[in-house]
Ligand SMILES: Nc1ncnc2c1ncn2[C@@H]1O[C@H](COP(=O)(O)OP(=O)(O)O)[C@@H](O)[C@H]1O
């Protein structure tokens with residue numbers, strides 16, 4: 041009898057090994073794999089062994105493993121050096137989600153050269169002069185780090201009101217975080233906020249609201265057991281009152297619930313969802329072509345005032361807890377956890393076939 045292929049889930053902290061593995065283990069059902077979790081620090085490159093943890097008869101145990109046949113990367117990484125090193129031993133394209141931390145500027149450059157260009161907010165790499173010029177003509181802009189996450193430091197800049205000429209908002213529109221009376225102090229503040237970090241400038245999308253609140257849609261794209269991209273589901277985050285970022289959301293629901301509110305009829309609702317699906321699938325193909333093997337990404341979109349879909353961001357490492365909030369159960373929720381294991385099995389099986 042052939043042994044089940046060993047699949048590793050790489051996380052960034054030892055304390056996350058057990059919790060993360062439990063989720064995927066409980067949904068692995070009939071997929072004939074042996075699952076374990078580990079961190080980059082658990083790899084002993086000399087002995088080619090990994091000190092990881094697994095469930096044996098429902099009990100968590102830590103032990104030494106050989107190198108796995110495939111790796112699901114759940115480790116926040118900018119460059120993916122560990123993955124590159126692992127690939128030397130287990131073969132190329134056996135680790136997926138090689139890069140989990142996307143650079144927003146790089147993603148923009150990839151997608152804007154394609155048919156998806158019309159779905160993107162206009163975006164520029166931050167330069168002081170460029171920002172100044174853009175603000176003079178546009179009055180409102182979004183300024184955010186190329187490597188941002190969780191909505192941190194997503195600034196909305198507004199120079200449209202006559203009394204307070206320069207306002208910088210952070211997260212909420214309730215009140216500006218900074219108000220400046222003259223351009224010198226305003227640009228000084230911007231310099232301070234940007235510092236030495238790489239930032240992007242983006243046109244402000246006037247997002248349609250549901251019951252007065254900003255909402256977005258996250259299309260979850262995952263590879264299946266045949267190695268093909270699939271849209272698992274779409275969920276919506278409803279922002280807190282007066283917030284323009286959806287990250288610390290007031291509520292999360294099925295995308296369909298929001299589309300019912302935003303679309304004027306069923307036909308439009310179905311068409312919007314279909315368009316979101318197709319756009320996500322194209323984005324998945326494009327990003328993978330440029331960034332390396334991916335198995336799971338989240339494409340965040342909003343619908344603007346003209347009912348056009350705009351892609352706000354692509355996320356590599358998905359916060360899976362979005363899918364387990366409270367008692368809400370999203371359609372295909374089990375697939376959220378099943379698919380990465382199925383895709384890992386697909387990669388491992390392909391590796392085994394090659395060896396024969
Ligand atoms: N160009 C934009 N126009 C309008 N809202 C935006 C824009 N960019 C970002 N936002 C809002 O800010 C949130 C955080 O921005 P995002 O690009 O997703 O960065 P992060 O990586 O920090 O999540 C988004 O979910 C969206 O609600």
Ligand SMILES: [Mg+2]
Nearest residue numbers: 190191340353
């Ligand atoms: Mg985001």
